[in-house]
Amino acid sequence: MINAGVATEWGVDPADVHAELLRRAYEVNVFGVVTVTRAAIPLLRRSAAARVVNTASPLGSLTLMTDPASPVSQSSLLAYNSSKAALNALTVMYANVLRPDGILVNAANPGLVATDLNGFTAGATTDGLTVRTPERGAEVPVRLALLGPDGPTGRFFGDDEFAVAGTVPW
Template identity: 60%
Template sequence: MSNSVALVTGANKGIGREIARGLAAAGLTVYLGARDQERGARAAAELPGEVRVLRLDVTSQAEVDGAAARIEAETGRLDVLVNNAGVALDWAHGPAGADAEALRRSFEVNVFGAVAMTRACLPLLRGAEVGRVVNVSSPLGSLGLLSTPESPIAQRHLLAYSSSKAALNAVTLLYANALRPDGVLVNAVSPGLVATDLNAGSPFPRGERTPAEGAALPIRLALLGADGPTGQFWGEDGIIPW
């Protein structure tokens, strides 16, 4: 992995930072995407290996395109894209109380940001020996689990967050199918219930997993070999139903 290059979005804190840490420790050159350049620089200074800060707001097409162009100019390659940036905006509202604006803002980051990032990086990923895209999702976007009314997942009632993660799961499958001929592996992953800033406002249990524990599975998928799976949704206990 010593010549490989990775980009992790939303990586100045939490699970994203730990994913960046793990990939850098594995010998990859890691671009740490952060909306705030200063916070990104502080995070990068704490990490081992070759970590380069990249100012990156995934809702800005100019910054997305600029990120891909910079990586191409500096390294000429990209082997791994981890779409980790995400938001959760509707902890306090059930479906009846959620408004369209919360959905727009959620989809802007959780879905459109991941699509914009993947599209911009496709030429580089297609040129990799094994291109890998890891989309950080959630069981809260599983239609299989949401369709069981008594399940804890269905009882969260998070219209904006769950629908955006369900859309991200569909995006994962569509990219996986389209990119199979190019040898690019595309998978979704749940880091598990980790107490981070994302769920700081949650009225539900925030979980006892650490960001490092949550990052372990995304890192494993980011380091898959050519014979690795594609088009799957992984959780700590195995495959999660779509």
């Protein structure tokens, strides 16, 4: 099971982000994940190789948000960033709760992927990041979905400039 997300406030100054924009982002990025995961838990518990992969973002990393040298600290997406930080907490909580059942729960950073949010501009450069094809963006989530029974759980993985040895900081 792989979950994704939305951004609701492109071009809005963080000081002008109102609660409704936060609600829309949280509805998909947080409450949607809780709803789908909760509904899937009975099926996941019956599976021999259950995996939950949440599509996270370095923009939700508290470590990177608080590092003045990181470009993440310059991001102005209040609703998106805070909802992805909440998703990171959900990932850790579900990993802890579902670990005894052998269910692995991890977060994946697919990188900046060509989607309708950026006009499907694979290969272009945005804010110094190269926009990946969907196939390239799927590599980390698919790898996590296929982990063996002794694989890690409760971790945040990626393979772009925000990752160190394949791990993105929480």
